[in-house]
Amino acid sequence: MKKNEETFYLVRGDFLPEAMRKTLVVKELLERGKVESIFEGAKQTGLSRSAFYKYRDAVFPFQAMQQTRIITLFFHLEDRSGTLSTLLATVAEAGGNILTIHQTIPIHGKANVTISLNIENITVELDTLISRLKQQDFIDRVEILSSGA
Incomplete structure (x- = not known):
């Protein structure tokens, strides 16, 4: 694989690290208006904001993609x-x-x-x-x- 190559994979959810799964939950909470900010969503799910920012552009629900x-x-x-x-x-x-x-x-x-x-x-x-x-x-x-x- 080339350095910095962006290749997409389909991975079963239970194989994802907990931080990635929680990132998806925060994104869904934000999308549905259940929380008003990343801070609030991260706090609610027990995810650090730095982990959210690390994974936010890397994980997406399969149905959405x-x-x-x-x-x-x-x-x-x-x-x-x-x-x-x-x-x-x-x-x-x-x-x-x-x-x-x-x-x-x-x-x-x-x-x-x-x-x-x-x-x-x-x-x-x-x-x-x-x-x-x-x-x-x-x-x-x-x-x-x-x-x-």
Whole structure:
């Protein structure tokens, strides 16, 4: 396996470490509005906030990933001419349909970009698309913020 390769696996829940299972519970509590904050959810489940932040972008319920065709990605990138258009072109070449774009004003030569896209018709695996995006020299970080319809 390549270093930093994002490959997705289907793992039975009882094989997951307790911290990952609790992270899923906190995410569900937040999604359903049963708790108002990560702090409150972590306290309720007996999970440390650091463990939640460690696993939040790494574990997802199978049903959510199976039914989801819309994802939200967060990018931290350099403020250079053409970076946003290159990012959008990479997503479009993979068949992603961009639904929303939000870009912050660059500070110290860096900007944050959040895009929501429909991945129903992508022609590559999601982990391949994310890997391609991470290979762009102007992108410092890519995160999956959410996956929901």
